[in-house]
Amino acid sequence: MFIFSGIIAAAFAYLCNKVILKRFGSNSLVAFVPFIEEFSKSIAAVLMSTHIVGTHFVFGCIEGIYDIVTSSKKIGNLAALASVVSHSFFGLITYITFGKSDSILIAVLVAWVFHSAWNWYITKYL
Template identity: 60%
Template sequence: MILIAGILSALVAYLCNKIILKSFQDEGLTVLVPLLEEMAKTTFAFSLKTSIIGTHFIFGCIEGIYDIFTSSKKIGKWAAVASILSHSFFGMITYLTYTKTNISFIAILVSWIFHSGWNWYVVKKL
């Protein structure tokens, strides 16, 4: 079920992100995309009663594969590593927050803040 949750969340995010990025550019990448992705990953994990961290990890792997095929050879492999590590980290944050609060909304909100901060750093600093 982890694999299915990861694939479904990646598919939803891919389709929605295309629309968001066309309409909102950098602001979409730093605010809306992280919210959508955190909602998709966590919602599918809960809906399919599977691991939050595992779902985030699978999502990161799928995004990493996408990065390899859509980025330059020099950047692609590092972008893939960053995708896997960052989404796994967001999954850990989501899981830890949920275990402390037992409120999925709060867990998604906290991971969204970290994800938005990461995307802001990547867009503005790199």
């Protein structure tokens, strides 16, 4: 079931991100996009009663495939690996925070902060 929730989350986030990026440009990569992605992954997992980390992992794999398809071979492969690893990490953060707080909202917010920091670093230094 986590495969399906990861696919649903990726499709939802892709559509939302497309609108957000068109409206606000690349500045939205640091704040809006991470929130949309963390929200979609975590809510999909909870609503479908499936594993949070698994959902985040599948999302990262889908984003990684997108990176490979839309980027140069060298950048695409590195970006794909970073997508899988980072989204799995954000899933672990969400899972741990949700377990300790029993609040998916708090878990999403904590993962959002980490994801935003990651995107800030990537867009500023790479």
